[in-house]
Amino acid sequence: MNHSDDLQHLADCSSCRQRFSENVLPFNAARRREGARAFAAAAAQLERERESASDIVERQLRATPIEEWPGLAESPALRNNAALEQMSEEVRKRIERKPVEALAIANLATSIAETLHANAYPPAVMAQIRSTALRDRANALRYLGRLDEAYDSIETAEARLGEFPGAAHDRAIIWLVKAMIQGQMDLFDESEQMITAASLVFADVNDLPRFFQAGLVYGNLLGRQKRYEDAQRIFGDLLDVARSTGDDKTQARLYNNLGHCAIYLDDYARANIHFSESIARFTDLGLRAEVPRTNLGAALVLIGKGQIDSGLARLEDARRVFIDLGMMGEAGLCALRIIEVLIDRGDTEQARVLTGAVIDEFEAAGLDTRAVQAVAGLQSSIDADGATAETVRTVHEFVQGLATDQAQAS
Amino acid sequence: MNVIAADTFDPMIAGLAPVVPGEELEIDELDFARLYEDNFDLLVAIARRKFQVPEVDAEALAHEVFYSYLKRKDEIRDLHPWLIGAICHASRYFWRQNGRRTEQLDHSWAVLRPDPASAGINDLLPAQLAAREILEALPPRYQQILRLRYYEGYSIREIADYLGVTAKYTQKLVMRCLRRAEQMYNAAPARKKP
Numbered sequence: 388m389n390h391s392d393d394l395q396h397l398a399d400c401s402s403c404r405q406r407f408s409e410n411v412l413p414f415n416a417a418r419r420r421e422g423a424r425a426f427a428a429a430a431a432q433l434e435r436e437r438e439s440a441s442d443i444v445e446r447q448l449r450a451t452p453i454e455e456w457p458g459l460a461e462s463p464a465l466r467n468n469a470a471l472e473q474m475s476e477e478v479r480k481r482i483e484r485k486p487v488e489a490l491a492i493a494n495l496a497t498s499i500a501e502t503l504h505a506n507a508y509p510p511a512v513m514a515q516i517r518s519t520a521l522r523d524r525a526n527a528l529r530y531l532g533r534l535d536e537a538y539d540s541i542e543t544a545e546a547r548l549g550e551f552p553g554a555a556h557d558r559a560i561i562w563l564v565k566a567m568i569q570g571q572m573d574l575f576d577e578s579e580q581m582i583t584a585a586s587l588v589f590a591d592v593n594d595l596p597r598f599f600q601a602g603l604v605y606g607n608l609l610g611r612q613k614r615y616e617d618a619q620r621i622f623g624d625l626l627d628v629a630r631s632t633g634d635d636k637t638q639a640r641l642y643n644n645l646g647h648c649a650i651y652l653d654d655y656a657r658a659n660i661h662f663s664e665s666i667a668r669f670t671d672l673g674l675r676a677e678v679p680r681t682n683l684g685a686a687l688v689l690i691g692k693g694q695i696d697s698g699l700a701r702l703e704d705a706r707r708v709f710i711d712l713g714m715m716g717e718a719g720l721c722a723l724r725i726i727e728v729l730i731d732r733g734d735t736e737q738a739r740v741l742t743g744a745v746i747d748e749f750e751a752a753g754l755d756t757r758a759v760q761a762v763a764g765l766q767s768s769i770d771a772d773g774a775t776a777e778t779v780r781t782v783h784e785f786v787q788g789l790a791t792d793q794a795q796a797s
Numbered sequence: 798m799n800v801i802a803a804d805t806f807d808p809m810i811a812g813l814a815p816v817v818p819g820e821e822l823e824i825d826e827l828d829f830a831r832l833y834e835d836n837f838d839l840l841v842a843i844a845r846r847k848f849q850v851p852e853v854d855a856e857a858l859a860h861e862v863f864y865s866y867l868k869r870k871d872e873i874r875d876l877h878p879w880l881i882g883a884i885c886h887a888s889r890y891f892w893r894q895n896g897r898r899t900e901q902l903d904h905s906w907a908v909l910r911p912d913p914a915s916a917g918i919n920d921l922l923p924a925q926l927a928a929r930e931i932l933e934a935l936p937p938r939y940q941q942i943l944r945l946r947y948y949e950g951y952s953i954r955e956i957a958d959y960l961g962v963t964a965k966y967t968q969k970l971v972m973r974c975l976r977r978a979e980q981m982y983n984a985a986p987a988r989k990k991p
Contacts, residue, residue, distance in 0.1 A: 394843070394885065398878040404839050407846075407961050422856070423833040426863050430829035433867055468868075511864040519868075552894065553861020555886035556869055556879075591882030593875055 429509050433468055440469035444477055448492070456491050460498040468508065468516055471496050478523040482530055490527035496520040497540075511551045518547040518554075522561050529568050538572065541565045559588035563601050570608045578608055599625060599637045606644055610651070619648040639668035643681050650688045655697065658685070662701075675712055679705035683721060690728060699728055715752035719745045719762070720787055726765075727779040735769055742766040758786045833863055836877075840884040846959065848888035854895075858887045931978050939974040946971050 397404050443464050451459060459465055465474075474496040481489040500520035508516065521544035528537035545561050548554045566581035582605045589598040602625040609618035622644045629637040646661035662685050669677040682705035689698035702725050709718035722745045729738040742765055749759045765782045768774035837859055844855035862883045866873070873879045932940055945951045945959065957967040 394847070394881050395878075397839070397843075398875070398881050404877070407839060407842055418856075419834060419837055422837065422860055423830040426833045426860070426867075427826040427830040429864065430867050431826045434825055509864055511861045512867060515865065515868045551861050551865075552887040552890040553858050553863075553883065554865045555862075555883050555890060556865060558890070559886075588882070588886050591878075591885060592873075593878040593882065594872070595874075 425509070429512060432508075433512075436467045436469035437472070440464075440467070440473060442473070444470055444473035448477065453488065453491055456495050457498065459495055460502070465495075466499055466503060468512070471500055471516055471520060474499075475519055475523050478527060482527060486527055486530035490524065490531060493520065493524035493527045497524050511553060514547050514551050515554055515557050518544040518557060518561060521547065522564055525568065526564050529564070529571065532571075534568060534572050537568045538565075541568055555588055556592050556594065559585040559592075559594075560597065562588075563597065563604065566601075566608075567604055570604070570611070575608060575612055579605070582608070595628075595632060595634070599629065599634070603640065603644065610644075610648065613651075615648045615651040619645060619652070622648065635668050635672055636674070639665045639672065639674070639677070642668065643684065646681075646685055647688055650685070650692055650694075653692075655689075655694060658689075659697075675708070676714065679708040679712075679714075679717070679721070682708070683724070687724070695728060695732070699725065702728070710748075715748050716754060716758075716786075719749055719754070719758070720783060723762075723779055723783040723786065727776045727783070730769070730774055730779055731776040735772070735774075738774075739766060739769045742769060755789050758789050761785050832876075836880055837863070840880060843881060843884050844888045844891075846961075847885070848892065850888050850891055854891060855888075858891060859884060862887055927982070931981050934981055935974070935978060939977060942967075942970055942974050943978065 397407060447459055474492050478489045478493050497520040500517045521540050525537045525540035525544060528540060541561060541564055548558050562581045562585035566578045569578035582601050586598060586601040589601055602621060606618045606621040622641050626638060626641045629641060642661045642665035646658045649658035649661055662681060665681050666678050682701040686698040686701035702721055706718050706721040709721055722741055726738045726741050742762060746759055746762050761782050765774060768778055840859035840862055841855045844850040844858050845852060932943060945956050953967050954964050957964040
């Protein structure tokens, strides 16, 4: 994990650290004391701001309609580092389910950060504040598929840190986001270089979560290029690290990814072992919802590869667990996948029975009536012998879209 | 390179009292000041010794690393590996930024004012080339020690301080490096020895 053994030793051994420092430096107590004083003053300022900010951002966002959020940039209570840190957290919380809101908050944060008085914080801290806001904005734009704007924003974020070599960790996080954007833009070589550079920093500063994240991004990037053997090697290496650090959650994710690689490499026996390992770990961790999701993902890949029976078995297993967990929306979506396969096979009678079951389940769970109507429409089509796999896919997309809308509205 | 110093940070705008020499610090500030004082020398030493960053720049880099720590402190698991990793990458980035800024020697000046060290170059050149060839074939640590001793002219004591080892051990190291260089020189195929 570290760049050289002696530096690793220095990190662990206080007497060697002292000897290493003392041997080379002329002692300039006054200059060091002045640096310490400036650092401590800045640290105390940031701490005071954090303590007094409470949950200011959450309250102001809740009390203000989204279309008026840009106006919050003028609010004095939000024009400081602590509030901007809270905004970054709000972006993180929303980015997957409500990317539009995440972008609105990131835009607000960027607007504040870029107009803070230049001397409000030491220049290096100011650069971090600005680059973080721009990075969050880039990430939100990435989730919305606005890749050119995302790229511009992440480039600006990187430029804000350009004059500050000491902000190595922040820069590496920016590189990781940049790599993800480049990956989505199909700039594979550039993305790979960025991930490699970022991973080195994460390893050296002992930031294991981001080290794993960078590795997963890298593996997925290789998968997108159909370089499944390379991806398998990366996930395997990461798995060794995750095992040695006792990180079960990451192990579960890596086994899942290894399972997908094995399917693409036509090694179904190994894929089954990997998926079982993944499911076992998610179960041990109490992440029960991840188990059927793992099965669902595996099933879709298996069906895509023509392994219909194994895929169907996993879909049925996933649906059963979703029902056990009371996740009727996801159980219904899973059923629609099964119906698609059944219709494709010409097994319309079983498809019709299952469609009826989904309607009953949706109604019993009080799900959106539009979802019930859509599935009822599908049943009518099956009855009229006019349903195709494409019809089922359309209904699936519609129901999934409703679920996403509901998540965004909640 | 942006040198961060107290004078570029306006404490009035930041909502802080101006820094007065000898003024008492609050408890939290004392903790941060101690953290800085306990580790500053180490970071500067790494930047200077491992990456040959000039002293003033090394101090600025270390200062920046501490400021960078303030925004990340809640997610840092182990302080010392983080600080050491950060200063190493800061030093590399410093050289990536500054490595290309070295001004090149104006060729016309070089012709007008020849380097005094070039006198008798025709006689010395073969031996120098052979020495350089041997030096470059040595392991990096051996190269570094011989360069410090014979190119830079440092004393054994100074090299010992630089390496963080005793003078006696340094003397042994230099002898070992010379022996290795000699072995390689003698083993080289059919060289016309000066």
